[in-house]
Amino acid sequence: MKFLCLLPFLAAAQAAVVPAVDPKEHFHSAVPSAVGPQGKNVTINGVLTYVSLPKKKFDPTTAVLLLTDVFGLPSPDNLTYAPDYLNGDAIPMDGNLTTWIVNHGEAQTTPPLLAVVKALKARGIKQIAATGYCFGGTWLYITRLVQNNTVTVGTMAHPSFLNVPTDFDLMKAQSHVPVEINNAELDTGFTPAVALQTDAVMGDGQYPPGYFRRQFDGVAHGFAVRANASDPVQVAAKQGAFDTSLRWIQAHLKLAEAAVAYR
Template sequence: MLPIVLLSVLSAVYAAVVPQLGFESHLPSQVAAGVQPLGKNVTINGVLTYVTLPKKKFDPKIAVLLLTDVFGLPSPDNLVLADQWAAAGFATFAPDYLNGDALPPDGLGNITAWAVNHGEAQTTPPLLAVVNALKSRGVKQIAVTGYCFGGLYTVRLVQNNTVTVGTTAHPSSLDVPIDFEVVKAQSHVPIEINNAELDTGFTPALAVETDSVLDDGQYPPGYLRRQFNGVGHGFAVRANASDPVQVAAKNGAFDTSLAFIKKHLK
C-alpha cells in the first residue's frame, strides 16, 4: 500500500497534517454497565479480529471493515459500534491493526510516545492481512468505515482502490489537501466524511479544504461530507446519553455512512 503517490500531478503546495488526538479529546466510555458486545474475537490470517454477524440472513460476499480509533478493541464503545453495523445487516470485522497495543482508555497513555510505534509501517500489514483473508474467503465487496485514527486507513484503502466504498468520521493523521488530491488522481472508490464543528484535529476549515478538492462533481466516483454542529472529536463513537445533541450527532453519522455505503455497493 503506497501512502502517497503521483505527487507530480498534485496542484497543492501546502498541506496541514491532521494531528492524532489523545484521551483528553475523547469522551470516556459511554457503554452502559451490563452491555455486552455480541461478537467474538477470532484470529484471521494471524490478526486478532472482532467479528460480529447479523442475526438475520446476510450476504456473505459483502463485509464491513471497521477501523477503530486509538483505543482499539479493548474499548467497548468500538465493539458496540461494530455490533451496530452488524445489526444493519453486514458481516463486520474490526481488526486489531494496533498490534495488541491500543492507547489506554484511562488517560494514562501518551499519544506522542504511542504514535512512534504505530506508524503506517506497523499498522498497515495487519490491516492488509485481514483484507486479503476476507477476499480469499469469497468476500467480493468491502465497505470500510474508519474512526479517528482509522480514518487515515480508510483514505489509504480508498486511494489504492482496495475497497468498494469508504466512510470515515473525524479522521486524523491525514495530510490535507494532499491525501485527497491523491484520491482524486488515482481512485475510483466513493468516499464519505462525517466531521465535527468543534473538532480540533480535522477542523471545519480542513473539511472545507477537502471539499475544494472533491466536491461539486470534481470526484465522479462519489463524495459526500456532512458536518455535525455542537460536537467535537470522537462524536461518532461515543455520545453522552443525557445530551441530545451528542446522541443525534452520533446516530446521524452512522445513518449517513450507512446510506452512503448502501448506495455505492455494486
C-alpha cells in the first residue's frame, strides 16, 4: 500500500473522463452463508432504503449515507443508510453496462437520493457523512453532494464517470466539505495516473476543507466493496479502505463519542 497524496503537479497531465468499469471487471466474491444483513429495508420518503443502526448508544443527529456501486441493494456488502437510488434496477454481475446506464442517469437517480437526504434532515439529523463506491462516488453522488455542500463529509472508493480536473476544480470553487478517496493500483477507470491529476488540483493544501487520497496496491476496481476471503491482499485492502474512511469521517464530524458505525 502507498499513501499518494500531496504530490506535485505533472506538467503533462491532461483532462480525463474516468470511464465506467465493466461489471465483469469488478471484484466479485462469494459471501459466506453465515453472513447476513444486520439491518433492514425500510421506506424513507417513498424510497426503499437499507438501514443499519448501531447496537450501542449513538448520536441520533448523525448519519452515514452509503451510495452503492451499480450492484445496488441486492449486494450483501451494504451497510447503514443505503437508498435505492437505482430504483430497484441494480445491474446483474453479467449485465450490459452500456444499455443499463441509459436508464440510470442523473434524471432517474437524483430524485430518490435527494428525497432520502431531505427526509433524514427532517428527522433531525444534522450531520451526514456520505460514502460512495464506483457509481456512488460520481455524478450527483458523492462528488455532487460534496460540491453542493449537501453533506458534512465525503469519502469515495474507486470512483467512475468523473471528469478530471473539471469536477475537482468545481469542488474547490464552491465546497467547504472535506473529501477522501481510496483508489486501486489496478483500476482501469480511476487509474493511478488520473489519481495524480486529482492530487494536482486538490493536494498540497490547495483544498482548505481537507483532502486525502490513499492508494491500495495489488487490487482492482471494486476492492473496497468485496474481496476474496482467501486472498490476504484483497482482504487487507478492503479493511484498509474501510478503516481509512472511518477515520476520515470521525475526524470531520462533531461527535460526543466515536459512535459512527458502518455495521
